[in-house]
Amino acid sequence: AQRVTQPEKLLSVFKGAPVELKCNYSYSGSPELFWYVQYSRQRLQLLLRHISRESIKGFTADLNKGETSFHLKKPFAQEEDSAMYYCALRTGGYQKVTFGTGTKLQVIP
């Protein structure tokens, strides 16, 4: 069975400091990994996906199959990055997406 683990419930960093939100997954097949974000009083939305290999709002994430990880990184945190971040794994022939428990990122001014 597939599983997504986000070990940190809360991550507090100062503005301008680097950010790394950890995500590990377990799945025996070929995974599709995503990061979703939920800003205060907004709906859950896609931040980025591993297959696009793009940087969104300064965030990047690299899929490491050897370590089964998909950590989200940003070199310099901004106050507007404060939000709830969920790592997600899509598997199978249909569209079931398994979410982690989420990490709340708090950027301190």
Next chain:
Amino acid sequence: ETGVTQSPTHLIKTRGQQVTLRCSSQSGHNTVSWYQQALGQGPQFIFQYYREEENGRGNFPPRFSGLQFPNYSSELNVNALELDDSALYLCASSLAIGRASVSGELFFGEGSRLTVL
């Protein structure tokens, strides 16, 4: 482009009652997924509907059931409500071709918050 809308936004029920939650998918989308999000947890997959048929189900009992209509809107029904059913229920729509997602991206509604007393 119209986003995903859900109704009602909040509701309170008592144990043993039944509830129906509704979702209108984003225009152009043909697939609807339902998720349950308990407090402090990530969304948990309940089931998905593609072209009016169930297209996958998570670990939820049969008292959780659903429907999808020809216009791709959807309902989630929960019978014999239990206290643990108290949660935010999220609907997400996406576009699929032949049951496989075009992009993998889910577009979420704002959710229906259910409280069971």
